[in-house]
Amino acid sequence: MTPAFGRPIRKLWGLADDATLLNHGSFGACPLEVLKAQDILRREMEYQPDVFFRDKILPQPGGTALRTAIGHLATFVKATGDNLAFVENASVGIQAVLRSLAFSPGDRILITNHTYNAMRLMVETRCAETGAEPLVVQIPLPVNRDDILSRFREALTPNVKLAIIDHITSPTALIFPLEEIIALLRQNGARVLVDGAHGVGQIPLDVPKLGADWYVSNAHKWLFAPKGSAFLYASPTAARETQPNLISHFVHMGFPWSFDYIGTRDNTAWLATPAALKFFQDLGPDDVRTYQKRLIATGSDLLSAIGAAPVGPATMSAAMRSFILPQTRPAAADEGPALMRRLWTDEHIQIAANTLDGKLVIRISAQVYVTQDDLRHFAATLDRIGWPGRA
Ligand SMILES: Cc1ncc(COP(=O)(O)O)c(C=O)c1O
16 A cells, blocks of 8 residues: 655655655656666666667567557657657757758847756857847746736747747746747747656546647656656657757658667666666556646645745646745855755755855745655744845
């Protein structure tokens, strides 16, 4: 029987016992039984490597264990296996899309000021290579759904060739109104890549229905897969032009098979992803989300009581929420990371913290191993130690 959420269930992970862990969002946390499934696969790989790679990984007419594994994930996100490829992480998937499209001077690649830093750098690099230019939609804090849509409407120009839109933003943990944004971008003729790094597992997904060209998501965050498991979805049209970052034996087979084998590597995180999916489904996705919602509501009350202000309405958050810590002056760039480090080093509390839009922004994650006491402890500690320039 599955232990109750909170302290009892934490024994299913090998997490640091004496720590308050409120940052599942950054790197996920893989349960012991999923790691065990991965370990069995690793042993099988090293028992007879030829058989393992030739039967399970290398594309072949009869199908492979890798294709079966992605098929389970595809069903979960309401897509088909032919439109899904495993990639190591969201970064790899996004880089592949950026490299698959030709850009020229005059083209623009749209992101927002909430875009994950690595993706912004990828876009800047691709622009420098091709003569295209980034177009950054500024979304000031705090924000609501209508503000976001009007910011997109105002910023859009006709020459946006590709837009990279977060499903759930990283620093601000906001669920963007994706369907409306995608409709807007489509009317404008832009191709759309959704950075759903935090999507799968955190919120229910029907990926094809969203209508994007590409959708990338990390199974190693909210679906409990081992590190290095993510997927790249490409719509039937987009699939025809999507190439992996590395060209290898099966490039001529096209998407998704060209992604399955790009040299010898450890594919066991992908093969163990169905075990993670089973773990998640056994917990009961509805129960998980109800528990997480309750934690986020408690965390919001506790943090509001010490002066922190949510970056957006509760309806725009799921298992993570971000808050502005009020200051008497604009936040310096390093204040978020410094606060995060201090909380870990001195207090053994892990959260995420950043500076955005001149504001000090903290983010909490509510995974099933988190308790109401963890949140109380965090809010009380933050109140005690304070933050730079506290207003
Ligand atoms: C919105 C967003 N995109 C992309 C990433 C990158 O994920 P990965 O490091 O697995 O590539 C993250 C990581 O937290 C993220 O929050």
